Amino acid sequence: MGRLATMPVTSAPKERMDLTDTPSEASFRSEARTWLEQNVPQGELPSGDTRAGFERHLEWEQQLFEAKWSVVSWPTKYGGRDATVWEWLIFEEEYYRAGGPQRVTQNGIFLLAPSIFAVGTASQQDELLPAMASGAQTWCQGWSEPGSGSDLASIVSRAERDEAGGGWRLSGQKTWTTRGAFCTHLFGLFRSDPESTRHRGLTYFLLPLDAPGVSVRGFGRLDGDEGFADVFFDDVFVPDHAVLGDVGQGWRIAMSTTSSERGLTLRSPGRFSASVERLRQFAKAQDLALREPLRQRLASAWIGAEAYRLFTLGQVSRMIEGTVRDAESSLNKVFWSELDVEIQETAMSILGEDAEVDGPWSRAFMFSLGGPIYAGTNEIQRNLIAERLLGLPRS
Amino acid sequence: MNFALSEDVLAVRDGLRAALRANCPTDLVREASSSQGDERVRGLWKLLADMGVLGLLVPESFGGLGLDELFLAVALEELGYVGAPGPLGEVIAIAAPVLAQSPGQEDLLTRVLAGDALVAFSLRDDHVAYAQLCDAFLFVREGQVELSTRDHVEVTPLATVDRSRRAGSVQVRVASTTLPFSRLRGALERATLAAAAELVGLSARMLDMTKEYVQARQQFGVPIGSFQAVKHALANSLIKIEFARPAIWRAAASLSSGDPQAAWHVSMAKALASDAAREVAKTSIQCHGAMGYTVEYDLQLFAKRAWARCADWGDSEQHIARIANWLEV
Numbered sequence: 001m002g003r004l005a006t007m008p009v010t011s012a013p014k015e016r017m018d019l020t021d022t023p024s025e026a027s028f029r030s031e032a033r034t035w036l037e038q039n040v041p042q043g044e045l046p047s048g049d050t051r052a053g054f055e056r057h058l059e060w061e062q063q064l065f066e067a068k069w070s071v072v073s074w075p076t077k078y079g080g081r082d083a084t085v086w087e088w089l090i091f092e093e094e095y096y097r098a099g100g101p102q103r104v105t106q107n108g109i110f111l112l113a114p115s116i117f118a119v120g121t122a123s124q125q126d127e128l129l130p131a132m133a134s135g136a137q138t139w140c141q142g143w144s145e146p147g148s149g150s151d152l153a154s155i156v157s158r159a160e161r162d163e164a165g166g167g168w169r170l171s172g173q174k175t176w177t178t179r180g181a182f183c184t185h186l187f188g189l190f191r192s193d194p195e196s197t198r199h200r201g202l203t204y205f206l207l208p209l210d211a212p213g214v215s216v217r218g219f220g221r222l223d224g225d226e227g228f229a230d231v232f233f234d235d236v237f238v239p240d241h242a243v244l245g246d247v248g249q250g251w252r253i254a255m256s257t258t259s260s261e262r263g264l265t266l267r268s269p270g271r272f273s274a275s276v277e278r279l280r281q282f283a284k285a286q287d288l289a290l291r292e293p294l295r296q297r298l299a300s301a302w303i304g305a306e307a308y309r310l311f312t313l314g315q316v317s318r319m320i321e322g323t324v325r326d327a328e329s330s331l332n333k334v335f336w337s338e339l340d341v342e343i344q345e346t347a348m349s350i351l352g353e354d355a356e357v358d359g360p361w362s363r364a365f366m367f368s369l370g371g372p373i374y375a376g377t378n379e380i381q382r383n384l385i386a387e388r389l390l391g392l393p394r395s
Numbered sequence: 396m397n398f399a400l401s402e403d404v405l406a407v408r409d410g411l412r413a414a415l416r417a418n419c420p421t422d423l424v425r426e427a428s429s430s431q432g433d434e435r436v437r438g439l440w441k442l443l444a445d446m447g448v449l450g451l452l453v454p455e456s457f458g459g460l461g462l463d464e465l466f467l468a469v470a471l472e473e474l475g476y477v478g479a480p481g482p483l484g485e486v487i488a489i490a491a492p493v494l495a496q497s498p499g500q501e502d503l504l505t506r507v508l509a510g511d512a513l514v515a516f517s518l519r520d521d522h523v524a525y526a527q528l529c530d531a532f533l534f535v536r537e538g539q540v541e542l543s544t545r546d547h548v549e550v551t552p553l554a555t556v557d558r559s560r561r562a563g564s565v566q567v568r569v570a571s572t573t574l575p576f577s578r579l580r581g582a583l584e585r586a587t588l589a590a591a592a593e594l595v596g597l598s599a600r601m602l603d604m605t606k607e608y609v610q611a612r613q614q615f616g617v618p619i620g621s622f623q624a625v626k627h628a629l630a631n632s633l634i635k636i637e638f639a640r641p642a643i644w645r646a647a648a649s650l651s652s653g654d655p656q657a658a659w660h661v662s663m664a665k666a667l668a669s670d671a672a673r674e675v676a677k678t679s680i681q682c683h684g685a686m687g688y689t690v691e692y693d694l695q696l697f698a699k700r701a702w703a704r705c706a707d708w709g710d711s712e713q714h715i716a717r718i719a720n721w722l723e724v
Contacts, residue, residue, distance in 0.1 A: 003447045004407045004410055004411060004446050004447045017398060017401065018396065018648075019398060019645065019648065021396065288724055295719040295724050296712070296716065296719060298722065299715045299716070299718040299722060299724075300666075300715055303642075303663050303666055303667060307642050307663070307667055310398070310642050310645050311637065311641050313396065313398035314399065314641045314644070316398070317397060317398045331634055331637055331638075382623075382626060382627040382630035383626055383627075385626075386625075386629055386630045390633060391610070392606065392610060392620040392621065392625075393617075393621040394621065395626075
């Protein structure tokens with residue numbers, strides 16, 4: 001065996017591991033920081049999961065869009081900055097560091113847009129993307145049904161062919177649709193082949209919620225806000241150009257979206273770094289000296305946020321190299337969702353009796369409990385990790 | 396930004412991986428539990444010496460490879476994966492570099508780099524890992540590094556759970572030599588990083604063994620790895636490993652670049668790695684059922700090593716407490 005240092009290096013040397021910003025990343029960061037410091041609304045906005053709060057958040061989205069900060073990673077022609085993944089991460093870090101409001105346009109921007117970029121027609125891209133980026137059209141996700149949660153492939157909402165009209169007729173019900181009562185549009189999966197079962201024969205539709213035959217009923221989430229909705233479809237006509245991708249390919253298109261939903265784009269590390277830092281500042285003002293276990297829990301949560309950040313930095317490097325493993329996003333999803341619960345539970349413990357006061361901390365705690373459920377429950381994610389990353393047999 | 400290992404680091408990792416998997420089988424680790432295995436253990440150390448691994452961090456002018464902590468991290472992960480016995484982390488990360496910076500210790504350094512002298516580096520003398528195997532001892536006393544050779548100490552064997560650790564209590568009989576070495580702080584961080592990296596390697600090995608076992612082992616007519624209870628336990632193990640490893644790389648990069656926050660980064664790495672190893676060892680034994688609760692099966696070799704290394708250079712709780720202090724909460 002030869003000396004290690006003389007072993008042949010087969011490919012070009014990569015640059016050295018370096019977690020500092022390059023000059024262009026540093027100037028991107030400084031531009032974002034300056035703008036955010038000057039523009040992020042003072043004080044907490046009303047919850048974006050209420051009608052009034054949603055409207056107020058849309059004004060903020062419009063402001064972000066006008067300054068070209070609403071979709072930094074998108075091409076400039078759709079309102080973005082052609083930012084690299086590193087720059088996108090930097091923007092997210094700065095956004096949450098500055099205390100930027102919840103992004104009510106997120107489900108369109110992060111869940112639907114990647115699919116439109118991947119399989120949308122040129123006219124779908126030109127028509128839908130700028131309106132999404134500015135918040136002029138707001139999108140909710142129509143996937144879950146009363147009988148189809150984790151078992152998404154069992155959906156029964158139908159799309160029937162309307163040859164005469166040149167389109168499709170939708171019927172059925174979607175539920176737990178986030179901000180469905182306030183959004184203008186819905187992207188959803190419908191069974192277009194009545195003979196099909198499971199993930200075959202599903203088609204991906206894009207439609208306005210004011211289409212005749214659509215009715216929406218908002219209902220309260222755990223925190224009481226009307227953040228959820230049932231969406232009913234009663235023979236709703238949608239034209240052919242409302243189909244995203246090919247007929248019958250809905251499952252495949254949706255799954256490429258879910259991997260972005262679970263992974264990095266839904267929850268970038270900046271959110272948790274900011275969250276744990278806010279908790280730290282809050283804790284510093286309390287006397288935790290006599291409550292040693294709380295100090296330990298806070299430190300553990302801090303380490304968790306750092307671990308998530310470092311994991312995603314490695315993941316971005318692998319994305320750039322093209323070596324990210326299939327199903328890796330399930331690791332992110334389990335980790336960030338459970339980290340968020342850990343952070344918020346620690347906050348509740350530090351607050352003690354005041355934890356029951358309805359406010360940002362108690363709301364963040366309740367919101368965190370949704371994390372292990374939405375975007376594919378953590379039970380489903382752990383199955384995917386075991387089967388796709390560890391190679392264990394399917395049940 | 397870039398957070399990937401360089402081609403050079405990967406080449407070293409792959410070269411070492413191939414050598415270790417060919418030359419450090421589990422029967423070597425098993426035999427290392429008594430003096431009858433000494434010859435094989437020293438044979439492995441000679442191989443590592445020939446490859447330059449023992450002098451990874453020692454400057455080239457002193458006969459080492461002059462590499463940095465990222466190389467250290469990947470090397471220790473590979474050594475952990477095969478359960479290589481002996482005070483490897485301590486020699487590579489701290490003893491050899493300390494000797495290289497201590498004028499007058501050239502002869503001992505040469506023997507260390509040749510794999511002829513095994514050196515312990517410890518904060519305490521009443522419980523020294525691999526003391527029964529070591530030819531020299533470096534103890535930290537009052538902020539100084541004190542050197543004693545084997546003929547100047549008396550070693551009382553200490554039976555350990557991981558029998559290959561060959562620990563002992565060391566009584567220094569002749570006045571030790573104080574090394575003119577002052578940069579102790581950074582050296583200790585390096586030893587901590589080495590233990591963390593080794594723990595990730597041990598964890599990866601236990602998870603690999605377990606994932607193979609649960610696919611082969613059938614109960615109720617199906618592989619037990621098809622049960623969700625087993626899948627979820629192993630998914631948790633993978634998550635622990637996957638989120639500890641980048642923290643180790645970052646700590647290594649910080650030590651290498653002299654980042655003022657390197658000590659924080661090392662503590663996070665050790666906390667995550669110790670926590671991962673403890674969890675993976677427990678899960679692996681559980682998922683092996685009664686097989687995991689035997690000494691005949693090899694899993695125990697790695698679990699017991701992991702338990703010991705979890706505590707070396709501070710366990711998870713100690714490093715979390717350190718972070719809590721730094722956070723000023």
